[in-house]
Amino acid sequence: MSVRPVSISDRNLLASLGAVVSRFGVEGASLARLSQASGLKKASLYHRFPGGKDEIVDAIVDDTEARFAKAMSSAYVEGDPAARAEALAAGIGEYYAQGADSCLIIALSVSGDEIREGAARCVTGWSSALENVALDAGLTPDQARITAIDAVAAIEGALVISATTGDTGPFERALASLPRRLTTVPESA
Amino acid sequence: MSVRPVSISDRNLLASLGAVVSRFGVEGASLARLSQASGLKKASLYHRFPGGKDEIVDAIVDDTEARFAKAMSSAYVEGDPAARAEALAAGIGEYYAQGADSCLIIALSVSGDEIREGAARCVTGWSSALENVALDAGLTPDQARITAIDAVAAIEGALVISATTGDTGPFERALASLPRRLTTVPESA
DNA sequence: GTCTATACGACGATAGAC
C-alpha cells in the first residue's frame, strides 16, 4: 500500500523503528528513542521522512501491513484448507517471534482515533485472510467471519499477556489451536 | 492495595483519570488531558497527587486492582462453580461496559518495564480468580491455570479488537463462552 | 546522506494568590 518505493536499507530501518513504536506506543516513541534504535540521528530521520514523526508512523503501518500480508499469503493460494491454516499459524508465529515481539496493532490501539484507523486496517486484513481459509474449509460466511475475527482476538490477547507477564504460553496455545478453529464448524451459534 | 485512603470524591476523580490513561496510554495521558477530563487544573491535580504523574498512574493502577478484585469477588465465595463463572462473566462485562471501555492493562502493556509490572499484577490477580473457579469445577491445577490465563487472554484480545474496529462481537462471545471454558475439562493437552 | 547546533512549543512540575 506504500506509494514510496522501499529500498533494502529502508527495510531494516523500518523494522527497528517499528519495534520501538510497537514496544512503547506512538506517543512513547520519541525521536530520541527512534534515533537510538535506528542508529540515525534525528536530522537524518527527517531526511528519510520529511513529514516527521507522522510520516514515520505511517510508513511503519504501511510496511507492517505489507509484511503481514506476505506472511498471510498462504491464505489465498489453492489447496487443502487445513494445510493452509497450519501455514498461517506458522507465519504468525514467525512474525511475532513466538510471542516475544510486541504487536504494532496493540500499540496503535492505545492512541488517537486517526492512528487507530491504521490498526483497524491491519486487523481487517488479517481477519480476511483467516476468513478466506475458513470459507474454503466449509464454514458458512457468518461462521467464517466470526471464527476469523475471534481467532485474531485470541492471538492479540495472547500478545497482551506475553507483553505484560512474559508468559508466551497463551500465544503458543492460540497458534496451536488456530488450524482446528479455522477448519471445524463451531459448536454453538 | 492502596495505602492512601480513598474518598468518594477521589473515586470519581480516579475514574475519569483512569479513562484517559486507558484510552491514550501512560505517555499519551498528558497533564493537559488529565486536567480536562477531571475538571481539575494541573495545580489542583498536584495538590491531590503531590508525586505528580507517577503517583497519578500508581493510584489509577491501585484503584483498578481494587475495583476489579471486587468485581471478581464471586470467584472466592462458596457455591456452584458454574453459577460463579456466570457471575464473573457478568462482572467483567459490566466492568468494561460490554466492550465499549478501554482496558487499562492494555494501555500499561504499551509502556516502560516499571509500568508493565502494574499490568502484570492486574493480570495475575484476574487470572487467579478465574483459576479458583476452574479448580472448584474439577479441573486439575495445571488445567485450571492454563484455562484461566487463556480466558484472560481471550477477553483482552477481544478488547483490542473493540478498541481498534469498534466491533464488540468478540468481547460478547468471549464472555458468553467463559462459563463453559472455566467449568469443562479442555479437550487436548 | 549524515551530522552538530539550534529554534520553538508542549509537557511535567512548582510558587504563590485567593
Place this chain on the structure above:
DNA sequence: GTCTATCGTCGTATAGAC
C-alpha cells in the same frame, strides 16, 4: 482546595556544515 502564572526540560522540527 483550587486557581493563575511561571519555570526548566524534553520533544518535534529545522538550518546549515561536511
